[in-house]
Amino acid sequence: xxxxxxxxxxxxxxxxxxxxxxxxxxxxxxxxxxxxxxxxxxxxxxxxxxxxxxxxxxxxxxxxxxxxxxxxxxxxxxxxxxxxxxxxxxxxxxxxxxxxxxxxxxxxxxxxxxxxxxxxxxxxxxxxxxxxxxxxxxxxxxxxxxxxxxxxxxxxxxxxxxxxxxxxxx
Numbered sequence: 001x002x003x004x005x006x007x008x009x010x011x012x013x014x015x016x017x018x019x020x021x022x023x024x025x026x027x028x029x030x031x032x033x034x035x036x037x038x039x040x041x042x043x044x045x046x047x048x049x050x051x052x053x054x055x056x057x058x059x060x061x062x063x064x065x066x067x068x069x070x071x072x073x074x075x076x077x078x079x080x081x082x083x084x085x086x087x088x089x090x091x092x093x094x095x096x097x098x099x100x101x102x103x104x105x106x107x108x109x110x111x112x113x114x115x116x117x118x119x120x121x122x123x124x125x126x127x128x129x130x131x132x133x134x135x136x137x138x139x140x141x142x143x144x145x146x147x148x149x150x151x152x153x154x155x156x157x158x159x160x161x162x163x164x165x166x167x168x169x170x
Contacts, residue, residue, distance in 0.1 A: 088116045095152060106159040114152035117145045 074080070091113040098106040124137035 084116075084120065088113065088120065091116060092148075095155065099155060102162075104159075104163055107156045107163065110152040110156035110159065114149040114156070117149040117152070121145050121149075 091109060094109040095106065095113050097103075098109050121137075121141040125134065125141065128134035128137050
């Protein structure tokens with residue numbers, strides 16, 4: 001199979017395109033274009049799609065508020081929360097590894113981790129059924145999850161600036 005039809009081997013990292021030789025970057029870019037269709041995304045349709053989704057969410061939220069009961073007994077509640085926390089832990093490990101490797105994937109991993117932490121805060125507070133659970137959720141939010149989410153967002157912003165600097169040097 002010719003090199004142009006498959007990704008680079010294990011000695012080259014697609015997650016670190018700026019560390020690749022220019023010829024290898026061109027091969028990777030060509031391969032991505034063939035697999036994904038293009039390396040560029042037309043922002044006009046993305047912005048329109050996101051705006052449409054936001055507008056459609058308004059009547060959906062109103063419907064949920066009117067139709068859903070205030071309480072609900074859920075099967076597999078333990079599995080849902082454990083699974084959520086496993087995904088969050090994997091994302092935090094990903095943030096650590098991408099930071100350590102100075103990977104271009106850091107921005108996405110850190111942003112995703114911060115987002116999940118904020119969602120975790122919300123659901124921990126809203127689903128607390130006793131005063132003790134609410135206090136524990138609030139303390140965890142203030143002293144652990146919010147600072148860690150803020151740190152992840154700062155890492156993502158830093159990674160974005162570093163990537164922009166790298167691209168300007170190409």
